[in-house]
Amino acid sequence: MDLALTRLLSHLSSPSRRISDSAIRRLSRYVRELEAMEAAGEGTVPSRVLAARAGTTAAQVRKDFSSFGSFGKRGMGYAVSPLRERLSTILGVDRRWPVLLVGAGRVGSALFEYPRFRSRGFDFVAVLDHSPEKVGREWKGMRIEHVRDVARIVPERGIRIAILAVPGPEAQKVAEDLVSAGVRGILNFAPTKLRMPPGVAVNDVDLVMELEALSFLLSSGGKMAEGPE
């Protein structure tokens, strides 16, 4: 008990080493699988099983958890619900996040209607554009506002995360305005590498790049694996 407390404190006080990007994504996947297990009424799960479901190895699962403390019971595995809660807290998804959407074009529109965002805790609280045709339009119960009001809207609604779905050439400028307004995390759909000050997190989603990666693998490595029919 004393030992556990000490360990917990040491983990809380020192974010020992930075958690890798891939580790974060694995945590996200663990949470998803744990929720499914919870719904299925499973009480405990060993790292081996969780690993299989998340597409990784048992050692990797345990290593990932060990960065944050020790949640399991030896011989028994992990209690599903407490582990899910714990990981949710670590990921910061044990709450709802107000999210800003910038760009009401094709991509923005699709993202706005994507139901999994809301169901996973991310709520659009504003949609911004700069086109006079779009600003003011009602959009599924939300009025599109002008991007020039970003400096008012972001603090007003406690926004820290924004989704950027504007054309490539505009992305850098808009992103800078977002950061000035207080945004600290950007999910960027523009095929542009954003130059951001430290303290701002950017995740790029470039669908063409993903297809090109497949193209490469099929073009170069394709020869060796003409395999399983």
Added chain:
Amino acid sequence: MDLALTRLLSHLSSPSRRISDSAIRRLSRYVRELEAMEAAGEGTVPSRVLAARAGTTAAQVRKDFSSFGSFGKRGMGYAVSPLRERLSTILGVDRRWPVLLVGAGRVGSALFEYPRFRSRGFDFVAVLDHSPEKVGREWKGMRIEHVRDVARIVPERGIRIAILAVPGPEAQKVAEDLVSAGVRGILNFAPTKLRMPPGVAVNDVDLVMELEALSFLLSSGGKMAEGPE
């Protein structure tokens, strides 16, 4: 000259070591930046400049290229157009790819209309669904076909890459059918880890996971960088 030839051959014959996933994505970004430079009429570019535009380091750029041969001239940098051509060939994007879209729901619909796919060499040549309401419907000049015909359609149209935009629970089954039909690369939008035989490349795109990664960074690391206004 002799040396260069020898080196070229050695690179062609032996895919020496496997190219990392992140390296592939960087190549993709290099090509995009090189195209912009080409359009701007720039003749040559040093690794330092290309690195700045692609958001990496000069050493990284040179290292990435060195896996495939040597394209630059010492003291001068790289000739933009030849380099772009060379990298395009390596990535396999110096041609057009017929692509299969599976799932004509919200996500599939958005992807189908996403214009950058076509403009970057990826052509949808079939759209599949299993809903009786959707199959047979005309969709921007393309008829939605039944997913059960996948075994005929894939070889018939020379498809090797598919985009999977079906609900999570169906993804594994559909993916297996795709692979049986001959698909070797899958861009997967379902929040499911696909279990695939070797020789099949899968790239996952999970937008919620991307937001959760931002959530984590803002929740944990956010304290230290309350910085630049």
Added chain:
DNA sequence: AGGCACTTGTGACGATTTTCACAAACCCCC
């Protein structure tokens, strides 16, 4: 209570990826 079967947590190891540093190559100008 004690042995057994099982699983965690973690230090050590191995592999991979990135950064560093510098010799070799190249152009330009005088």
Added chain:
DNA sequence: GGGGGTTTGTGAAAATCGTCACAAGTGCCT
């Protein structure tokens, strides 16, 4: 033609990431 300023290509070092192996716990059964 030779010197100077620049940049590539690449071994070697550093850092990061994943795997292994095993001591230490834990529940269960007898």
